[in-house]
Amino acid sequence: MTGTLHLIGVGPGDPELLTLKAARLLGTAPVVAYPATVEDQALALEIASPHLNPDAERMPITIPMRVDRAPAKAAYDRAAAAMLTRLNAGDDIAYLCEGDPLFYGSAMYLVDRIASHAPIEIVPGVSSLTAAAASIRRPIAARNEVLKVLPAPLPDETLREELANAPAAAIIKVGRHFDRVRALLMETGHAGNAVVVEHASSGRERISPLSAFRHDERPYFSIILCYRGHEPWGRTP
Structure with missing residues (x-):
C-alpha cells in the first residue's frame, strides 16, 4: 500500500498552537520531512519538536533562498522524488510547514508533484x-x-x-x-x-x-x- 503524505501546518512559533490533529499525526509519523535552509536552519522542526515521534526518521529538505526560482524548483523536484520512494514503500510522511501549509507555505509546491502518485492529507495551521x-x-x-x-x-x-x-x-x-x-x-x-x-x-x-x-x-x-x-x-x- 502507498503511504500518505501529511502536509502539516505547525503554526507561527508557539508549539502549543498546533492543532490536536497535527499533534496526533506527528506523534506517530515514521518519517518527518521539513524545509531547511543551506545554513541548516529549520524553524518548522523547532516548533514541532515537542510533538514528534522520538523514533521518527528525519528528512531535511534543503531549499535555496534565492530570487531565481530555478534552484528552488529543482530542490522540490528532488524532494518529491525522495518522498515518493518512501511513500511507495508504504511509509507515511509528515511534512512540516510553518504557519498554514497553503497560506504562502512551502507545502504547496509538493501538492502538484505528488498528488497524482500518492494520497495527500492537508492539516491546516495557525497563520502568522x-x-x-x-x-x-x-x-x-x-x-x-x-x-x-x-x-x-x-x-x-x-x-x-x-x-x-x-x-x-x-x-x-x-x-x-x-x-x-x-x-x-x-x-x-x-x-x-x-x-x-x-x-x-x-x-x-x-x-x-x-x-x-x-x-x-x-x-x-x-x-x-x-x-x-x-x-x-x-x-x-
Missing part, C-alpha cells in the same frame, strides 16, 4: 497573520472592511495601488524591503496605526509601532499590520 493579530490584541478588519495581504517584494506601483482603497492590510515577507514599505505606508496613510510583530507567538516575540524603528533596522520574521479604518480599536497599542 492571525497570530500577529492575537499578539497585539487588535482585530484585523471588521464588518465590510476589505483586508489585503500583500507580499513586501511587490513593486512600489503595485503596493501603492493595492493600498489605495484598503482600510486594513497585512504586509508579509518584509525583511530587506522594510524601509521601502515603510515609506509607502507613510505615503498611503497606513503608517500611523501600523504595528510590526516579529516572531509572533514565540519566545522571541517583539511588538513595536512602525514608527519606532530606525531606518537601518531590518526586522526579519515579521509582519506589519496596518489599519486606516474608522473603528476605535484601530489605534496603535
Whole structure:
C-alpha cells in the first residue's frame, strides 16, 4: 500500500498552537520531512519538536533562498522524488510547514508533484497573520472592511495601488524591503496605526509601532499590520 503524505501546518512559533490533529499525526509519523535552509536552519522542526515521534526518521529538505526560482524548483523536484520512494514503500510522511501549509507555505509546491502518485492529507495551521493579530490584541478588519495581504517584494506601483482603497492590510515577507514599505505606508496613510510583530507567538516575540524603528533596522520574521479604518480599536497599542 502507498503511504500518505501529511502536509502539516505547525503554526507561527508557539508549539502549543498546533492543532490536536497535527499533534496526533506527528506523534506517530515514521518519517518527518521539513524545509531547511543551506545554513541548516529549520524553524518548522523547532516548533514541532515537542510533538514528534522520538523514533521518527528525519528528512531535511534543503531549499535555496534565492530570487531565481530555478534552484528552488529543482530542490522540490528532488524532494518529491525522495518522498515518493518512501511513500511507495508504504511509509507515511509528515511534512512540516510553518504557519498554514497553503497560506504562502512551502507545502504547496509538493501538492502538484505528488498528488497524482500518492494520497495527500492537508492539516491546516495557525497563520502568522492571525497570530500577529492575537499578539497585539487588535482585530484585523471588521464588518465590510476589505483586508489585503500583500507580499513586501511587490513593486512600489503595485503596493501603492493595492493600498489605495484598503482600510486594513497585512504586509508579509518584509525583511530587506522594510524601509521601502515603510515609506509607502507613510505615503498611503497606513503608517500611523501600523504595528510590526516579529516572531509572533514565540519566545522571541517583539511588538513595536512602525514608527519606532530606525531606518537601518531590518526586522526579519515579521509582519506589519496596518489599519486606516474608522473603528476605535484601530489605534496603535
